[in-house]
Amino acid sequence: MASMPPICDFGWKAVDATLISVDGKHHSILGEAGPRGLVVAFICNHCPYVKAVIGRIVRDARDLKELGIGFVAINSNDAGAYPADSYENMKVFARENAFPFAYLHDADQVVARAYGAACTPDFFGFNADHELQYRGRLDASRKEEGATDLRRDLFEAMRQVAETGEGPREQIASIGCSIKWREPV
Template identity: 60%
Template sequence: MAALNPPVCDFDWQAPHFTLPGTDGRHHSLPDIAGENSTLVMFICNHCPFVLAVMDKIVRDAHDMKALGIGVVAICSNDHVAYPQDNFENMQLMAEKHDFPFPYLHDAEQEVARSYDAVCTPDFFGFNKDLGLQYRGRLDATRMNASPAELRRDLFEAMKLISETGRGPEEQVPSIGCSIKWKA
């Protein structure tokens, strides 16, 4: 398994719109989940060790972000036929197990991942209130293994800055993770 890094932030790139089914039985669109101050769109999956290593931190940060008027959504775009652990039923189990405070959406056709140029899981896209990209970096310095909770919260601090100023940090460290599992 080779780890991948997404490209650096393309400041003010506009978030592509989407409507996808969620594990909560509803369809969600970008305007539905957009926050008053900013919005985080993240691409995750159920089996990636990089995602699993930070899952508790993702949930913690999502709770803290929502309190700041930041909308949060997670999308699974992996090929669920070749990787059945990422199928919709297993997504529902993951969302329930971790009590996700955000919609967890299924991008079965992978169109949303392609429109965002998502590369890996996790891949974080932080947008300002006008849905211009301001952050494309890591959650924190955790890699594939769990790490101490006291690491600098890069994603949370960036999203807090975006919610307060509309601009993301100039310096960003790319996320790292497993490649999105594209359909053949």
């Protein structure tokens, strides 16, 4: 079922946490920031919305690094109910797609809850002071990869953040599969 996150809460401060990455090491979310900002992306391995654009996510992460913007991806889905999103399958997905960024496992879903993550993909773009400046879509793609000439919404917003410290006031929310929350015990 498709889900959409709320609009950007400008100035909201990024939450730090240390999680295990697919490289077997623990990474701090804020430790992945570049000198001009950070994108925190909630993704997973099985979502058709993520699968449709994973190549574009990788491209934008590489291009943003050149602008001084760091990038980190987090999988918070319940792997018990969705085995395709297990930590072992995260390693495979990252390798198959040549991730140039840390792909972190939020097994207890604490980070997703702290961020208010709603869907996969869900993008949070922060400036150098770790203040939220973008909560929008990658581009106009949905479950199918869009045309090659689509406007790169995330990239352009984060370019503006790198240059000015502020994101665009007009933003279009991402859309994707809902976060797969564990049932309360």
